[in-house]
Amino acid sequence: MAGGQERILRRRIKSVQATRKITKAMELIAASQISRSQARIVANRPYRNGMKRIIIEAAKGDPAAAKRLLAPPEKVDAALVVVVTGDRGLSGAYNSSVMRAGERLVTSLRAEGASVRLFAVGKKAAAFYRFRGMEVEESFVGIADKPTFADARAVASTIAAPFIDGEVQQVLLVSTRFVSAGSQVVEVEQLLPLSMPDVPINDEPKKLEGYTEFEPEVEQLLFFLAPRALESEIFTALLEGAASFHTSQQRAMAAATENADELGQTLSRIMNRARQDSITTEIMEIVGGAEALRSGK
Amino acid sequence: MATLKVEIVTPEAALWVGEAQALIARSSDGDFTILPEHTATVGDIVPGIVRVETSEGEVAFAVHGGYFQVETSLSEGWTNVTVLAGVAEKTTDIDVARAEASKGRAEAALGASARGESDDTPAHLVAQAALERAELRLRAATR
Structure with missing residues (x-):
């Protein structure tokens, strides 16, 4: 019956509109988080750059110790992989693209004969990897949205322990880099041994005169600096991951809202036609009935 | 007179940036003071109070352990001190x-x-x- 169809359509339109309200709200929330998390990346930059400068200075002061701490490993028997994802879904391809990159990395490491231990930031990774037969040893949950430096410290101390004990020779980080508001890229970075000195630190190279003094001796200094540098790297990755997550979620929710708009429009058009149809049918019936009565007279 | 630029930064924010006359802190080797034209140095800072003397008086920070770096260019006449601390706050805060x-x-x-x-x-x-x-x-x- 035509009237029944109209009622069903009305119900569907209502449900689409309710969903649209939710996606719109999520879009606005994510948008407000973007600027905040971007500001945190900017605020973190002086610390990160300062840490790099100090490490490089210390590495220049004692190349032998630096080589032990910073040189790439000769042979990797066991590696540790950290994947930075979000705690929540509904964020487009943000989670899946990091996790897929992590999966590829693990597969290629295993193909080279290394054993891999897997750690994750975010709630989503454990289920994803279990389904693919990889076990996540530990997930850090509840820190992906608004990471604090203390969170970064906790992650750093957990993943540094196997490296310090010699159980793994390499620690790799898979995370999303926030290049700009329009572009976020999934990158694999070697965390340990620290790979910092290869990174260009400053646009204009400052020329420093003379030699550098160290307090305490440089070897000791480097030994204590390395964990701080690791914390700093992880914190930056967490901040950029959070910003990328919010950006990605905002984009996904904007698309969902637009989609809901379109669907609602299509549905109400169909509904209007159905209503018009039923009215036309009704008029035809009345006219037909009147005609029949008149001709019957 | 050479200038001394001081930066006190934490991972969350740059706490203080500005011109100063001197920076006084303590490393694991003992108390030290950085003045303009101090030689290039890298060192640690043990938990304690870091004082910065500026032309408008003294600014002090509680620094819960960290590192510092001094960079100097005698020819260009500048000295930069960067204090990196995981946790630090201005004493007045x-x-x-x-x-x-x-x-x-x-x-x-x-x-x-x-x-x-x-x-x-x-x-x-x-x-x-x-x-x-x-x-x-x-x-x-x-x-």
Whole structure:
């Protein structure tokens, strides 16, 4: 019956509109988080750059110790992989693209004969990897949205322990880099041994005169600096991951809202036609009935 | 006269950036003062108070451990000091009531764990560190 169809359509339109309200709200929330998390990346930059400068200075002061701490490993028997994802879904391809990159990395490491231990930031990774037969040893949950430096410290101390004990020779980080508001890229970075000195630190190279003094001796200094540098790297990755997550979620929710708009429009058009149809049918019936009565007279 | 530019930064924010006459702090080798034209240096900072002397008076910071770097160019006449600290705050920003409360909590936790025999359990170490931070904050705020 035509009237029944109209009622069903009305119900569907209502449900689409309710969903649209939710996606719109999520879009606005994510948008407000973007600027905040971007500001945190900017605020973190002086610390990160300062840490790099100090490490490089210390590495220049004692190349032998630096080589032990910073040189790439000769042979990797066991590696540790950290994947930075979000705690929540509904964020487009943000989670899946990091996790897929992590999966590829693990597969290629295993193909080279290394054993891999897997750690994750975010709630989503454990289920994803279990389904693919990889076990996540530990997930850090509840820190992906608004990471604090203390969170970064906790992650750093957990993943540094196997490296310090010699159980793994390499620690790799898979995370999303926030290049700009329009572009976020999934990158694999070697965390340990620290790979910092290869990174260009400053646009204009400052020329420093003379030699550098160290307090305490440089070897000791480097030994204590390395964990701080690791914390700093992880914190930056967490901040950029959070910003990328919010950006990605905002984009996904904007698309969902637009989609809901379109669907609602299509549905109400169909509904209007159905209503018009039923009215036309009704008029035809009345006219037909009147005609029949008149001709019957 | 060469200038001395001081930067005190934490991972969350740059706490203070500006021109200064001197920076006074303590490394594991002892107290030190950085003046303009100080030679290039890299070192650590033990938990304590870092003082910056500016033309408008002194600014002090409670720094809970960190590192510093001095860069100098004699020909261009500048000296930069960067203090990197995981946790640090300006002494005037310290919430004394909160520091008192966390000191009380840490002492209570230490008292509880002192009844057990071992003193290197994670909980004990955490409480110890919290107590040291709270005491430094109070010392810095009530200087």
